[in-house]
Amino acid sequence: MIKIGIIGGAGYTAGELIRILLNHPEAEIVFVNSTSNAGNKLYDVHEGLLGETELAFTDAFPYGKIDVLFFCTAHGDTKKFLEANEIPASLKIIDLSTDYRHKTEGNEFIYGLPELNKLQIVKASKIANPGCFATAIQLALLPLANAGLLKDEVHVNAVTGSTGAGVKPGATSHFSWREGNISVYKAFDHQHLQEITESLTQLQPNFSQDINFIPVRGNFTRGIFASIYTTFEGSQKEAETLYKEFYADSAFTVATDKNPDLKQVVNTNKCVLHVQKHGRKLLILSCIDNLLKGASGQAVQNMNLIFGLEETLGLKLKAAAF
Numbered sequence: 001m002i003k004i005g006i007i008g009g010a011g012y013t014a015g016e017l018i019r020i021l022l023n024h025p026e027a028e029i030v031f032v033n034s035t036s037n038a039g040n041k042l043y044d045v046h047e048g049l050l051g052e053t054e055l056a057f058t059d060a061f062p063y064g065k066i067d068v069l070f071f072c073t074a075h076g077d078t079k080k081f082l083e084a085n086e087i088p089a090s091l092k093i094i095d096l097s098t099d100y101r102h103k104t105e106g107n108e109f110i111y112g113l114p115e116l117n118k119l120q121i122v123k124a125s126k127i128a129n130p131g132c133f134a135t136a137i138q139l140a141l142l143p144l145a146n147a148g149l150l151k152d153e154v155h156v157n158a159v160t161g162s163t164g165a166g167v168k169p170g171a172t173s174h175f176s177w178r179e180g181n182i183s184v185y186k187a188f189d190h191q192h193l194q195e196i197t198e199s200l201t202q203l204q205p206n207f208s209q210d211i212n213f214i215p216v217r218g219n220f221t222r223g224i225f226a227s228i229y230t231t232f233e234g235s236q237k238e239a240e241t242l243y244k245e246f247y248a249d250s251a252f253t254v255a256t257d258k259n260p261d262l263k264q265v266v267n268t269n270k271c272v273l274h275v276q277k278h279g280r281k282l283l284i285l286s287c288i289d290n291l292l293k294g295a296s297g298q299a300v301q302n303m304n305l306i307f308g309l310e311e312t313l314g315l316k317l318k319a320a321a322f
Contacts, residue, residue: 008073015046016296024314132294134192140286143246152231232282269297
């Protein structure tokens with residue numbers, strides 16, 4: 001059994017992480033830390049866990065009892081925590097924040113996108129879990145980068161559910177504003193662009209074109225639907241073959257001939273991809289659940305890999321039938 005601790009246990013990603021781990025055959029949650037909720041049952045905050053567990057939040061950090069520590073903290077807080085606290089060297093760390101995703105001198109974290117870095121992940125002790133937008137967009141572009149075929153600007157329009165903004169209501173995430181509404185934010189300047197570019201140049205070092213990214217707030221709760229296009233001189237058949245061969249051994253990423261929709265991936269750890277040739281342009285559609293493949297599901301996928309387990313263990317989650 002893998003013994004697990006979670007820091008930052010009150011948010012959406014933590015709730016999904018707990019839900020997955022409670023049903024994981026090789027996982028045992030030892031503690032979930034939340035200073036503001038210490039003493040309360042997990043289901044007092046994550047109400048869907050009622051009847052699943054009697055575990056309560058704690059303000060303690062019993063590192064000696066666990067094998068892996070998940071951080072579901074706000075961006076910036078993981079780094080502050082690790083700098084202020086002495087963590088046992090043997091303890092595995094999986095960080096769901098943005099703090100260690102970028103390639104900087106002295107950063108020991110491996111970027112945890114299994115479709116790109118599986119060989120490094122299985123040997124790692126510290127994982128930087130990718131961002132949700134970054135996951136959807138990178139999975140759409142990795143086959144092209146791997147073949148050296150990103151030769152022009154990339155255009156991205158991606159719509160995300162309200163859970164991507166976190167559990168605390170804000171001016172643009174409150175139901176009364178978001179319902180029946182749609183808006184653009186951080187156009188051309190989203191924080192996930194750096195990690196996307198780093199991954200693409202890992203496969204295609206000469207890639208230097210702009211990624212024109214327009215993030216959109218959708219009026220639904222979970223999921224990301226990304227529409228991406230760039231120049232591609234090959235045929236429809238060549239594009240389909242390129243994607244299906246690249247992801248032939250992927251545990252969760254699937255290239256399909258059919259035009260996908262968001263419901264195919266909600267409540268799953270899947271990424272569904274579809275390509276369409278239009279003149280000299282290739283349109284790539286990419287769908288994920290932002291809380292699962294875009295966050296907690298991928299984090300457990302990484303946990304499985306670093307502990308030598310079957311990659312899909314505990315993650316065979318099913319989408320709605322309709």
